[in-house]
Amino acid sequence: MADFNTHFFTATTVGAVYATVTTKGLNLDPEPALLLAWMTAVGGILPDIDLKDSTPSRALFLVLGALVTILAILQHISRFSVVELLIMGAVLFLMVRFLLRALFHRFTVHRGSLHSLAASVMFGTVAVVICNRVWVISADISWLAGFGVFIGCLSHLVLDEIYSVDFSGARIKRSFGTAMKVIDRKRWVGSLAVVITAIAALQLTPSAQPLLKTLQTVDPNWQDWLLAVDIF
């Protein structure tokens, strides 16, 4: 399998191309391009978050812990004193960073349910909900960001599959076929949780109709804006 740096580098490159093509093709403001690129890069490391003691896992629970803590402090800022807020924040952060992370790794297997196409769809739809409902980003950009997460995940699965072919000896390693699966058929409970989460997230997503309409307005002469070089 590919390592963290290779995954992150590949997904960042995919993200940069995706953000540039979308911004240019849909005539978007330049600001959301950075979000699209970053979401794609994050998508590129998500399938490995179930790898114990890995950078993706540490980073995910660190960010999650910080987010939960900040939201809780903001919510209770007028009710509690500074000392109470700091104690509550510290307890919450430690619970998410260590307890929740330990529980997560207790119930997940690396290259299990989260290393599949179904999980990529789940990560994408959850990202749309987070962008739209938590960060209050417009429906169109949220959907584009969710799609970025999806293609980031996809780049991860494809890369792992490519790495399972030993090109020098032209033979296929035993891990071939384990990285890119539609759904993990060996672990039905995990796979069911993935499908249920994706369906639940889909209920919370904003309408994709406006974006689909915008997509229809893309200049049909795409070769012009995609390929034409006009430096003179």
Ligand SMILES: [Zn+2]
């Ligand atoms: Zn992987």
